[in-house]
Amino acid sequence: MTGGMQPWRAIFRREFRSYFATPLAAVFLVVFLFLAGIFTFSLGGLYERGQADLRPFFDFAPWLLLFLAPAVSMRLWAEERRLGTIEVLTTLPLPLWQAVLGKFLAAWAFSVVAIVLTVPLWMTVSWLGDPDQGMIIAGYVATALMAGLFLALGGVVSALTKNQVIAFVVTVVACFLLMVSGFPVVLDFLRGWALPGVVDAVASLSTLTHFTSLMRGVLDLRDIAYFVVGIAALVLATAFLIDWKKSA
């Protein structure tokens, strides 16, 4: 080492730039902002509610992320496998976790850029009225954490295939199940045969439940821990899976 940057930072920088090297970034950002606008103003009824806050935006954010986070994460490892560059990357002298971390953080940073670009919505409601700024900040934190969790889950799926379309579809389904696991659609299905403890455990995994309580401005440590631990576990699982594929 000659005082260079940590390998994960080099990976992060390359990966983050590569999002902008293709039209993907532009398409993604435009679609994200367009849908965010529609959801907030039209479907969410920002004006009709007569309340200057961003509730309509945050109510729809999980559904927006459900499709857009997998679009960002699908290429993470699937693309490396398709191009064969994974063979270069994994034979370079860096711990695998650094490669996984660098790539995940790049995907997350890109998504946070998209989320931050909705700040004009915030400015609009602040201009129209006097919203609870704390709640809006909590909403943004919750949205960023949810994006991180979906991307980490997408990273796991992406590590298992070289087909980006498969990675996308499987990730959407996985995120959806994780998101609604506290809702009747999943719990009723389980109640028929699973142990009550299992049903409770699955219910406690529901992303939407944790998201909603964070979004309401209740900064409960358990909700934050849910996202942080979930992200860490999934990033580790990605590294484990890539390593496991070496001996497969």
Add this chain to the structure above:
Amino acid sequence: MAPLIHAENLTKRFGQIEAVRRVTLSVSAGEVVGFLGPNGAGKTTTMRMITGFLEPTEGQVTLGGFCLDGAPIQAKRSFGYLPEGAPAYPDMSVLEYLQFIGQVRGLAGQALHDRVEAVISQVHLERVTQQAIETLSKGFKRRVGIAQAILHDPPILIMDEPTDGLDPNQKHEVRQLIRSMGSTKAIVLSTHILEEVEAVCTRVILIAAGRIVFDGRPQEFEARAPASVQRNRMDHVFREMTAAGAEVRS
């Protein structure tokens, strides 16, 4: 002198198929080993195990004195690797890509700059440094892969078909480059072009159906052909030995 590459009893099974069986080889500095074999004989699988991209089912690898299992980072610092097809990120420019590889390898500042400049001139990439890799011809792409492999001036160089798909001029250039590095490094290159072996290699290892069937000097390899064979004597030996290997397998 201790060998720079030592692989002991490498075996790789994919499910029921035994792709490589008990391959043992040692390569020292100053050797250029031509790794020969028909397609599907296990050349790429063996190289992937030596570089740590695949984990062997059995056996172990030591590179530059470091065990790939016990000290993977140190072991990986000691070699440069050109994988089959010379993969690289298509959206990056040649310069960006080489800088990225250097950064991951821990180079920075002037040292990084100097090494990148050095390999660019060594493999003649000056004309295309700003070009996106996806727009490069096959020959240039291959050279970018080689540049990436020698960026940190490693004592060990492992190349999977370095001249595949190149035109005769480009082949000649790459061979000259390999020869110029061959006196100080331990080099393993896979190929199925036998003229390449005569041109650059000091040693031949022939693999058939996952096993080493010959390991020796190119002259010895050629001498296996009967005197009656006048032309393409190496081709003759190659066919004889790999056909025998195929029979062993079935």
